Amino acid sequence: MKFVLEVDMGETAFDGEAAGELGRILRYWAGNLRHYALEPGDAAAVYDSAHREVGQWRIAPGATAP
Template structure:
């Protein structure tokens, strides 16, 4: 299995703000990990603390580049 996470961070935010926001996103996603089967084809949108879609995570087969 291959896990992919892609998040677009606001270029206008400072490095500290970006790091805090990414930390919140990762904590939220990690806390909900048990809700997912983590099988190839699983995935979902990723949202920031303002509930804006900022990326996506997905599980793909190990052979997918």
């Protein structure tokens, strides 16, 4: 399985504050990690500092080897 995090930074990359905003998103997610089983199919919305939904994370099946 694999962990997938998708974040839409908008046309302005969080108004030029992409590093700070992505860091906050990752810290928030990591702080809540213990609340998830992290099994295939688990997913949740990701929010920015203004509490707007900007993406999601999910646990997906892993890629198969060729």
